[in-house]
Amino acid sequence: MKNLIDILDLSTEEIDQLIQTANDIIENPEKYSEKCRGKKLATLFFEPSTRTRLSFEAAMYELGGNVLGFSEAQSSSAAKGESVADTAKTISCYADIIAMRHPKEGAPLVASQKATVPVINAGDGGHNHPTQTLTDLLTIQREMHRLGNFTIGFCGDLKFGRTVHSLIAALSRYENIKVVLISPEELKLPSYVKKDILLKKGIEYRQTTDLESVMPQLDVLYMTRVQRERFFSEEEYLRLKDSYILTPEKLKNAKKELAIMHPLPRVNEISVAIDDDPRACYFKQVLNGKYIRMALILKLLEVE
Amino acid sequence: MKIDAIKNGIVLDHIKAGTGMILYQFLKLDDLDCPVALIKNASSKKLGKKDIIKIDSSEYNLDLDVIGFIDPEITVDIIKNGVLCEKRHLELPEKLTNILTCKNPRCITSVEQELPHIFHLTDRENKIYRCAYCEAKAKS
Structure with a gap:
């Protein structure tokens, strides 16, 4: 494997291997602190994403490597009209590995076809964000101690939420996953995701608008933000944004071992009163994101 | 209506009636200098009605992917020296x-x-x- 563009580029064995490495990094960080000495990661962020960029940068620094790059298109040659392919070829001369975020879907794939170093898709528009999915998988594995045999509820914006679509695709390859889809009518999971993944793989699922009624069944609750940028009308965004707000009252009937996840940033869909609940995993998820990116960088750079 | 048989070239047969012109445009046949015939609504035992395209040139490089995409049921007959020497069956291209x-x-x-x-x-x-x-x- 040379690049990571789509989560399905990785086999489940490769994902298991990455999770194993990430867990080892968490246990023995000092063992990895010099692994990438002399190596450079280029973070090419054609649109701002502080969280993902800093996670990649922190990952590289903790491996003893260095980082170069830019955090918005205005400070890159793209502002002068350079193509993604030319940028990728140029940066290949400076760095050993590239993490690219781009507002246009498919841009990291184009970069990977031209770059001579590995390319990681750090998010392309509303399309793919495979390292977020790896982060989610590591978090589930660490919280549940397994990647199969559980019921996961996805709540909020299931229509535009790419993290939801990718995680469903990734989980569909594991045994005995049950899915509960909780959303307002307007933000339901697109029918092609249901048809191409859930129905095709024979995954048991149900749809509901009522979070509390399904709460007792859930082992994992994956909350999402209703994203302002996906709406053409402000009015419609405002109408739907408060559809589901997770509060301590709504968790009354939840399992004691429930894992509450969220790709962040949150707006108000999880009450801050839940942050201290031991079931809240979303900040652990952020930390896991750094570790799985470390594991990925090591794998793509073929560092033993 | 009589259209001369071609000596060296290609016959696209069993085109669903009404699709011939679309195929003609996709294949950019109006750019060719050689004789090209588009027959619409010819009678067909299999289809009832069908379109046929004849290209009287052995030089033309046929894009089978285009034809397969438009209709994989179309048959492609390659004619050499007035004889049908190859019949190609298509499928949807990957x-x-x-x-x-x-x-x-x-x-x-x-x-x-x-x-x-x-x-x-x-x-x-x-x-x-x-x-x-x-x-x-x-x-x-």
């Missing part, structure tokens, strides 16, 4: 390059004009192609 264009405004191809428009067949049964870059469904 990959289409520069036949369709991606209409997704968020796709990288919408801003980078020099990229080839590539589509992959993702559902043979329902003839669904998706863009190789953004995975948007093709709108033909």
